[in-house]
Amino acid sequence: MQQITAIIRPEKLVEVRSALSNKGYPGISITRIEGHGKQKGLTQQFRGGVYTIELIPKIKIDIVVRDEDVKGLVTTIMDAAKTGETGDGKIFVSPMTQVFRIRTGERDESAL
Template structure:
């Protein structure tokens, strides 16, 4: 099993969510986060003065998937969140040793 953590632009979330559901993704956790990468923030003008906002609001998706679904779901996220501009986000993939469904006690792939 694998964990996919995707940090994407807030405005791209609905597109990504719908595409993941269409691709058979059965569940995800979503949170609003702030962060910065190479983009290093944005400059905005407010009442005549420039301000640099260095922590940009993003949406963080977390999915636990079977290994055979990994590449397909990562591709769905990339295709539906890419604008081609700096700040599109990142995807992190890591191993998951165990998943346990609390309600039933199921373990492993059955618990996803």
């Protein structure tokens, strides 16, 4: 099992959720976060003043999948989230050693 963590633009959330649902993965966790990468924030003008926004709003998606599904779902997320501009986000894949379903006590892949 693997955990896929994707950091995406907020405006791409609907597209990513729809793409994951179409692939048969409707169960995801979503967290609203703030951060920045290499771009170090945004500079904007408002009422004649220049303001720097250091932490940019992003969406963090977590999904735990079977090993054989990782490559396809990473590609699905990348295709749905990509704009081609700086700040599209990142995807991290980490090993998941154990999963438990609280209600039934199922473990590992049967708990997915």
